[in-house]
Amino acid sequence: MNGYAGHILRVNLTKRTHTISPLPEDLARDYLGGRGFVAKLMWDEIPQGADPLGPDNKIIAAPGPLTGVFLPGSGKLEFGAKSPASGGYGDSNIGGHISPEIKYAGFDALIIEGVATEPVMLVIEDHNIEIRPASEYWGKGALESEAMLKNDLGEDFQIATIGPAGENLVYFACISHDFGRQAGRTGVGAVMGSKKLKAIAVKGTKSVPLADTKATIEVGKKMFEACFEKPGFEEWTPQGTAGVTDWVNEVGAFPTRNFKSGYFPKHQFINGEQIVTQIKVTDKACYSCPIPCGKYSHAKTPKYDVHVEGPEYETIALIGGNTEIDNIKDCAYANYICDELGLDSISAGNVIGFAMECYEKGVIKGEDIDGRTLNFGSVDDFVWLANDIAYRKGVGNVLAEGVKTASEKFGEDTARFAIQVKGVEWSGYEARYAPAMMLSYITCDVGAHHNRSWAITYDVASGRDVMEGKAQRTIELQHIRPLFDMLCLCRLQWVELGFELDWYPQIFKAVTGREFSFEELLGFSERIWNLTRCYSLREIEGFGRSFDYPPARFMEEPITDGPTEGKFMPRESIDYLLDDYYKLRGWDNNGIPSQAQLSKMKLEFAEPVIAPLRK
Amino acid sequence: MRLVSDSSKCSGCKVCQTLCALVHFDENNPKKGALKIEGKFPVPGVYEVTVCNQCGECAAVCPVDAITLHGTTWILDRDTCIGCMACVTACPIGVMMVHPDEEAPIKCDDCGDCVRYCPREAILDADGEVKRMGR
Ligand code: SF4
Numbered sequence: 024m025n026g027y028a029g030h031i032l033r034v035n036l037t038k039r040t041h042t043i044s045p046l047p048e049d050l051a052r053d054y055l056g057g058r059g060f061v062a063k064l065m066w067d068e069i070p071q072g073a074d075p076l077g078p079d080n081k082i083i084a085a086p087g088p089l090t091g092v093f094l095p096g097s098g099k100l101e102f103g104a105k106s107p108a109s110g111g112y113g114d115s116n117i118g119g120h121i122s123p124e125i126k127y128a129g130f131d132a133l134i135i136e137g138v139a140t141e142p143v144m145l146v147i148e149d150h151n152i153e154i155r156p157a158s159e160y161w162g163k164g165a166l167e168s169e170a171m172l173k174n175d176l177g178e179d180f181q182i183a184t185i186g187p188a189g190e191n192l193v194y195f196a197c198i199s200h201d202f203g204r205q206a207g208r209t210g211v212g213a214v215m216g217s218k219k220l221k222a223i224a225v226k227g228t229k230s231v232p233l234a235d236t237k238a239t240i241e242v243g244k245k246m247f248e249a250c251f252e253k254p255g256f257e258e259w260t261p262q263g264t265a266g267v268t269d270w271v272n273e274v275g276a277f278p279t280r281n282f283k284s285g286y287f288p289k290h291q292f293i294n295g296e297q298i299v300t301q302i303k304v305t306d307k308a309c310y311s312c313p314i315p316c317g318k319y320s321h322a323k324t325p326k327y328d329v330h331v332e333g334p335e336y337e338t339i340a341l342i343g344g345n346t347e348i349d350n351i352k353d354c355a356y357a358n359y360i361c362d363e364l365g366l367d368s369i370s371a372g373n374v375i376g377f378a379m380e381c382y383e384k385g386v387i388k389g390e391d392i393d394g395r396t397l398n399f400g401s402v403d404d405f406v407w408l409a410n411d412i413a414y415r416k417g418v419g420n421v422l423a424e425g426v427k428t429a430s431e432k433f434g435e436d437t438a439r440f441a442i443q444v445k446g447v448e449w450s451g452y453e454a455r456y457a458p459a460m461m462l463s464y465i466t467c468d469v470g471a472h473h474n475r476s477w478a479i480t481y482d483v484a485s486g487r488d489v490m491e492g493k494a495q496r497t498i499e500l501q502h503i504r505p506l507f508d509m510l511c512l513c514r515l516q517w518v519e520l521g522f523e524l525d526w527y528p529q530i531f532k533a534v535t536g537r538e539f540s541f542e543e544l545l546g547f548s549e550r551i552w553n554l555t556r557c558y559s560l561r562e563i564e565g566f567g568r569s570f571d572y573p574p575a576r577f578m579e580e581p582i583t584d585g586p587t588e589g590k591f592m593p594r595e596s597i598d599y600l601l602d603d604y605y606k607l608r609g610w611d612n613n614g615i616p617s618q619a620q621l622s623k624m625k626l627e628f629a630e631p632v633i634a635p636l637r638k
Numbered sequence: 639m640r641l642v643s644d645s646s647k648c649s650g651c652k653v654c655q656t657l658c659a660l661v662h663f664d665e666n667n668p669k670k671g672a673l674k675i676e677g678k679f680p681v682p683g684v685y686e687v688t689v690c691n692q693c694g695e696c697a698a699v700c701p702v703d704a705i706t707l708h709g710t711t712w713i714l715d716r717d718t719c720i721g722c723m724a725c726v727t728a729c730p731i732g733v734m735m736v737h738p739d740e741e742a743p744i745k746c747d748d749c750g751d752c753v754r755y756c757p758r759e760a761i762l763d764a765d766g767e768v769k770r771m772g773r
C-alpha cells in the first residue's frame with residue numbers, strides 16, 4: 024500500500040515476545056493512520072474496563088500515510104493509550120524525528136502490551152526487534168537518559184524516553200524525544216512507566232513507497248515554494264509559538280494566577296522577543312519542517328545553567344502567567360525542570376498554579392509542606408513542588424494525580440478552581456469571554472486541550488458576545504485539526520502561515536494513489552471524533568453531558584482584571600453552546616451519538632455498546 | 639556551482655537529504671541523501687551541515703576510475719563502481735555516504751536541489767548561480 028510501510032509491530036512486555044504482521048488493508052482504507060489507527064486499535068484491542076496503569080492497557084504509536092515524505096511538516100507521531108487522567112480516550116502528538124524513523128524501519132503502528140518485571144527498553148532496527156534491560160537508565164531524567172542512549176546506541180537512533188514522573192506514574196507524565204519534544208497530554212508517559220518501559224529507540228533504513236514519485240517531487244516542491252512565499256515564513260519563525268504571547272494578553276485570554284485573570288501585566292518579560300534576545304541558541308525543526316518553531320535555548324544565571332527547547336507558548340502561558348513567573352530565564356529553567364522530570368509543562372503549570380492558590384487560601388498549610396512556601400511568582404517554589412510531584416512526595420503525591428483528583432481530596436470547594444475538564448488540565452487560553460474557544464475546550468475528546476480546535480481568533484473576529492455559529496465553527500475545526508493528526512502532519516504551516524488546505528489532497532493522491540477532496544478527508548476525521556466519544560462512553564461510568572462542563576470558576580467568577588475584566592460565562596450560556604453542539608453532531612441531549620449518527624459514520628460496531636446508554 | 643554550508647542556520651529538518659534521495663534514487667529515503675546533518679544535543683545545541691566540496695580525494699583512490707571530473711564536479715558512475723568503499727575512507731569530510739541496500743557509495747553531483755529547497759539557506763552556492771526558490 025503506497026504511503027504505508029506495510030507492517031504493524033506488536034510487542035508483549037510480559038512475555039518478552041514480538042510479532043510483525045502485515046498492515047490490514049481495511050484499517051488503512053477506513054482509518055488512514057495516526058490518530059485513526061490509535062482510536063480504532065484502542066477500541067478493538069484494549070479490553071473494556073482495563074486499568075489505565077495495569078497490564079491490560081496498551082500503548083499505540085502510529086505515524087500516518089504522509090509521515091516521513093517530502094512535504095512541509097511531515098514529522099508527527101500519534102501516541103495513544105487509555106488515559107490515567109480521564110479514564111477514557113487518550114492520545115498525544117509528538118514532533119521531532121522519531122515518527123519518520125518508525126516508518127523507515129518498516130512500521131505503520133507499534134502496539135505495546137503487557138508489563139515488564141524489570142525496567143526495559145524497546146530497540147527497533149529495521150525489522151530487528153529487541154527488548155533490552157534498561158535498569159541503568161531507570162531513575163534518570165528524560166533528557167539525560169536520551170543523551171545516554173544516543174551515546175550507547177549511536178547518534179543515528181531516534182529515541183523516546185520517560186523521566187521520573189513517568190516511572191512514578193504521575194497522571195500528567197509525558198513521553199520525551201529529540202531533547203525537547205513531548206507527547207505531553209493525557210498521561211501517556213505514566214502508561215509507559217506502568218509497563219516499566221523506559222525508552223523506545225528506533226533506526227530505519229527503508230523507503231516509503233510512493234504511488235507516483237514524480238508527482239510527489241513536483242507537488243512537494245511546490246508546497247515548499249508556497250511556504251517560502253508566505254509572509255509568515257520570515258516573520259513568524261524567529262519567535263515561533265511564543266510570538267502570540269502579547270496578542271493573547273491584549274485579548275485578555277492569557278491564563279494568569281491559576282486562571283483568575285486573563286491578563287498578566289508582566290507578559291512582555293516572558294514573550295517571544297525575550298526568547299530571541301536573551302536565550303535562543305538555535306531554531307530547531309521537526310522532520311521536514313520549513314518553519315522551525317523549536318527555540319533551543321540556554322538560560323544561565325548564578326543559580327542555574329541549563330539548555331532547553333523552549334519555552335514555547337503553552338509553557339509560557341502555564342508556567343509564566345499561571346504561576347506568575349515573570350522573566351524568561353526562570354520560565355526556561357522551570358521548563359527544563361519539567362522536561363527533565365518528564366512532566367507535561369502544561370499540566371505542571373496548571374497543577375502548581377492550583378497548589379499555589381490552595382496555599383494562598385490556607386487549604387495547603389505551611390506544616391503540610393515542611394514549612395516551605397508555595398507563592399505565586401516564585402520559581403524556587405515551582406521547582407521544589409515539581410520535584411515532589413515527580414517523586415510523589417508529601418503533597419506532591421496528591422497533586423501527582425492532577426487537579427481533579429487533588430481537589431476531591433482537598434475538598435473545601437477547591438474543585439471550583441481546579442481548572443480541568445474530564446480530568447485533564449486546561450491549557451493556554453482563558454475562555455470565559457470566548458464562546459467557541461470555551462466550547463472547544465469542554466468538548467475536546469481528551470479533556471481541556473486546545474489542539475483539537477483553536478477558536479480564539481474566530482471568537483475575536485466574529486464577536487465574543489455572539490453565541491450563534493460557535494458550535495458550527497468548533498465542529499469544523501474539530502475535524503480539520505485532528506485530520507492532521509491522522510495524516511501525522513504538523514498543522515502550524517496552515518495555522519501560522521495560512522498555507523492552503525487544498526495542497527493536502529494533492530500530495531495525498533501523489534503518495535497514496537487515493538483521490539479525495541479535502542471535504543471527503545474531513546469525513547474520516549468526523550468518524551474518529553465519534554469513535555473517541557464512544558470509547559469514553561464505553562470506559563467511563565456515567566460519561567456524557569456532565570463531563571462537558573468547565574469548572575465553576577469559569578461559570579461564576581468574573582475575570583479579575585485586564586481587557587476582559589468582569590467577564591464570565593454563565594451556565595445557561597454553556598448549556599446553549601452544548602445543546603447546539605450536540606444537535607449539529609447528531610448526538611442526543613446527553614452527548615451520546617444516535618444510532619443514525621453511528622451508522623452514518625460507519626461505526627455500527629459500536630452500537631451494541633452505546634445503545635444501552637441512551638435514555 | 640560550489641556548495642558551501644552555513645551550519646548556524648540549519649534547523650535539522652533534513653529536507654535536503656530527503657529531496658536528494660528522491661531526485662537521485664526515485665526513493666523517499668533521506669538515508670540515501672549525499673550530505674550529512676548532525677545534531678549536537680543537548681549541549682551546545684547546534685546542527686552541523688557537511689556538503690561535498692568536490693575536492694576529488696575520492697577519485698584519487700578509486701581503483702577503477704569510477705569517479706570522473708565533469709566541469710568542476712566529480713561524478714560517480716555507479717555501474718563502473720565495484721563497491722570497494724575506498725573512497726568512503728578517503729573522503730576527508732565524511733560525505734561519501736553508504737547505505738545497506740546500495741552496493742555503491744552515494745556521492746553528491748552538484749545538482750543544486752538542496753540549495754533550492756533548504757528552507758533556511760543553510761546550504762548555498764558560493765558562486766551565487768543557484769539560490770533558494772523564491773529568492
Ligand atoms: S512548526 Fe514546529 S511543531 Fe510544526 S513541524 Fe515545524 S518545528 Fe515541528
Ligand code: SF4
Binds near residue numbers: 649
Ligand atoms: S534542509 Fe537546510 S536546514 Fe534542513 S537539515 Fe538540510 S541544511 Fe539543515
